[in-house]
Amino acid sequence: MRFSILFAPTLKESPAEAEIISHKLLLRAGMIRKVAAGIYSFLPLGYRTLKKIENIIREEMDRIGAQEMLMPALQPADPWKKSGRWDQYGLEMMRLKDRNGREFALGPTHEELITDLAMKEVRSYRQLPLTLYQIQVKFRDEIRPRFGLMRAREFIMKDAYSFNANMGDLTASYNDMYMAYNRIFSRCGLEFRAVEAASGLIGGKVSQEFMVLAEAGEDTILYCGTCDYAASQDVATSRMEEPSTEEIKKVKVVDTPRQKSVDEVSAFLGVPADKIIKTLIYKYDNQLIAVIMRGDRDVNEEKLATVLGTTNFHLLTGAEWQDYPGLVQGYVGPVGLDGIRLIADNEVSLIRNFVVGANLEDAHMINVNVGEDFQVEEWADLKMVRSGDACPRCQGTLISAKGIEVGHIFQLGTKYSEVMGATFIDEDGLPKPYIMGCYGIGVSRLVAAAIEQNYDEGGIIWPVSIAPYEVEVVVLNYDRDEQREIADRVYTELGKMGIEAVLDDRIESAGKKFADADLIGIPVQVVIGTRTLKSGNIEVKIRSSNERKEFPLDRAVDMIVELVKRMRADVGVGGNSVEQAG
RNA sequence: CGGGGUGUGGCUCAGCUUGGUUAGAGCACCGGUUUUGGGAACCGGGGGUCGGAGGUUCAAAUCCUCUCACCCCGACCA
Numbered sequence: 001m002r003f004s005i006l007f008a009p010t011l012k013e014s015p016a017e018a019e020i021i022s023h024k025l026l027l028r029a030g031m032i033r034k035v036a037a038g039i040y041s042f043l044p045l046g047y048r049t050l051k052k053i054e055n056i057i058r059e060e061m062d063r064i065g066a067q068e069m070l071m072p073a074l075q076p077a078d079p080w081k082k083s084g085r086w087d088q089y090g091l092e093m094m095r096l097k098d099r100n101g102r103e104f105a106l107g108p109t110h111e112e113l114i115t116d117l118a119m120k121e122v123r124s125y126r127q128l129p130l131t132l133y134q135i136q137v138k139f140r141d142e143i144r145p146r147f148g149l150m151r152a153r154e155f156i157m158k159d160a161y162s163f164n165a166n167m168g169d170l171t172a173s174y175n176d177m178y179m180a181y182n183r184i185f186s187r188c189g190l191e192f193r194a195v196e197a198a199s200g201l202i203g204g205k206v207s208q209e210f211m212v213l214a215e216a217g218e219d220t221i222l223y224c225g226t227c228d229y230a231a232s233q234d235v236a237t238s239r240m241e242e243p244s245t246e247e248i249k250k251v252k253v254v255d256t257p258r259q260k261s262v263d264e265v266s267a268f269l270g271v272p273a274d275k276i277i278k279t280l281i282y283k284y285d286n287q288l289i290a291v292i293m294r295g296d297r298d299v300n301e302e303k304l305a306t307v308l309g310t311t312n313f314h315l316l317t318g319a320e321w322q323d324y325p326g327l328v329q330g331y332v333g334p335v336g337l338d339g340i341r342l343i344a345d346n347e348v349s350l351i352r353n354f355v356v357g358a359n360l361e362d363a364h365m366i367n368v369n370v371g372e373d374f375q376v377e378e379w380a381d382l383k384m385v386r387s388g389d390a391c392p393r394c395q396g397t398l399i400s401a402k403g404i405e406v407g408h409i410f411q412l413g414t415k416y417s418e419v420m421g422a423t424f425i426d427e428d429g430l431p432k433p434y435i436m437g438c439y440g441i442g443v444s445r446l447v448a449a450a451i452e453q454n455y456d457e458g459g460i461i462w463p464v465s466i467a468p469y470e471v472e473v474v475v476l477n478y479d480r481d482e483q484r485e486i487a488d489r490v491y492t493e494l495g496k497m498g499i500e501a502v503l504d505d506r507i508e509s510a511g512k513k514f515a516d517a518d519l520i521g522i523p524v525q526v527v528i529g530t531r532t533l534k535s536g537n538i539e540v541k542i543r544s545s546n547e548r549k550e551f552p553l554d555r556a557v558d559m560i561v562e563l564v565k566r567m568r569a570d571v572g573v574g575g576n577s578v579e580q581a582g
Numbered sequence: 583c584g585g586g587g588u589g590u591g592g593c594u595c596a597g598c599u600u601g602g603u604u605a606g607a608g609c610a611c612c613g614g615u616u617u618u619g620g621g622a623a624c625c626g627g628g629g630g631u632c633g634g635a636g637g638u639u640c641a642a643a644u645c646c647u648c649u650c651a652c653c654c655c656g657a658c659c660a
Contacts, residue, residue, distance in 0.1 A: 092658070508621090
């Protein structure tokens with residue numbers, strides 16, 4: 001491709017709408033343009049990267065025996081009503097009607113359609129296991145689209161679904177996917193971690209997320225510095241500390257005028273925050289629940305949702321306190337808090353002689369103990385685990401990191417097949433629901449994630465496996481015969497050798513060409529200009545390391561080809577890895 | 583949806599508080615001359631319903647009302 005005709009409108013300045021680095025650089029490098037909030041067009045360079053990622057995914061899906069297919073983006077309401085998600089999904093599902101008033105949705109995901117298809121076509125255990133996948137546009141009318149491709153409303157997703165006859169086969173399909181995902185993200189040149197995850201609206205019990213580690217990530221993960229434990233903060237647990245061995249003292253009410261928050265009480269009484277127990281009042285289904293937790297901890301509402309069996313709850317708001325005159329805001333405590341369901345975080349059981357609110361204005365209780373001063377019926381792990389907590393699996397310590405969720409795999413079990421009545425005839429002649437798994441990758445999000453991990457002041461630094469082109473030939477004076485002839489020859493020969501090259505043949509200043517080359521981030525820059533040509537050399541710059549070498553003209557093409565091949569091999573793009581797995 | 587903010591040429595922004603020439607700058611774009619290894623210099627040029635609608639006024643980018651779009655902070659997720 002010649003730069004002079006390439007549609008890559010680069011920008012010197014970042015559009016004001018872009019906040020994070022990947023969004024800015026995608027816009028500046030002329031790879032995407034916005035059409036509406038959370039909706040983007042991929043320009044030629046961006047589309048090339050997208051297709052590269054798609055192809056890596058295809059190779060690895062095909063390798064584990066998954067079969068590619070394509071389902072429509074526009075889906076009838078019917079299967080969604082069958083699964084019950086037509087009502088559950090809420091406003092995030094973009095709904096519309098056709099001219100006859102029939103209901104449709106732009107698919108936010110495809111479990112319903114695929115299950116419907118399997119139900120109609122797969123009748124016998126002999127046809128299982130079966131794994132199907134597609135790379136399709138998804139539409140989710142996000143509450144708040146943001147950060148460019150990171151959280152778009154329309155986005156490209158690879159979604160795969162496995163149908164199995166039993167749990168053992170599901171585990172096998174799931175493990176194949178797990179391995180394939182590891183290969184995919186490695187081949188994309190990314191630093192990532194697989195973590196235990198919550199399964200949310202999709203459902204199922206076992207699930208793992210693949211997180212690309214990056215500061216701009218919207219998720220927090222915790223991983224052990226010693227063993228391989230890693231979990232999303234939503235579900236992370238930690239090993240409990242040793243219980244206190246203090247003598248139990250006698251409870252006592254003390255004055256704490258105007259001291260409401262944990263910090264205030266801690267300072268006022270001279271008691272560390274981890275010896276204060278806070279009592280949080282939540283409202284759900286028109287009733288109240290009190291959660292008690294160590295004062296220096298936050299409640300993990302994801303965990304609370306699991307315990308309550310609903311996501312429909314919230315901390316009592318300022319106005320709502322008026323409805324419950326028995327509750328003294330800022331001074332609520334578990335002692336004598338009758339008629340309200342009480343749940344205690346497990347950690348509370350470790351502490352003795354702690355401080356709680358006295359349920360009286362301007363007063364707290366000290367030397368309070370579970371069992372002595374109040375009873376706890378319900379215990380649960382409700383705390384938000386944080387960096388520095390003890391690993392639940394070993395003696396190590398947990399570390400927190402920000403991540404971008406680029407993949408999520410689920411063992412669904414029979415969640416969809418059961419409600420939709422999707423069964424096969426098993427060996428014993430009886431109909432049984434399929435045991436299913438589903439496996440997603442945010443393909444367009446991956447484009448952004450790759451940039452979040454690979455950039456510098458100058459622009460993007462593409463891993464060679466997903467770069468729009470592998471080599472950019474920068475000719476400083478294309479209007480001079482010598483340079484033009486050399487550049488054309490190098491460019492053409494690289495193409496013949498199977499190298500994807502772009503030739504910057506524009507009549508522009510050297511500075512602009514260098515700046516654009518760095519911005520767009522092609523891994524290898526070949527610079528042709530008078531300075532090195534004098535000594536019969538051309539210059540090669542490695543974008544990632546900024547390393548510069550001079551190659552003699554007569555051997556330059558071979559040396560560039562060698563260089564690119566080495567770079568490909570470094571991210572596992574050897575091309576010799578396509579043998580079929582069983 | 584709640585809270586905060588922004589809409590002025592392709593991009594970044596000034597002007598708005600306190601209404602008053604023909605609405606400005608830098609970058610980008612077009613023509614020319616000179617340049618030519620890190621976003622070149624000079625000369626000339628084109629491009630604006632000031633997001634939209636309504637209102638106040640002798641007069642509105644500027645004040646008021648409504649509306650639309652976009653961005654940021656919270657609840658969702660690949």
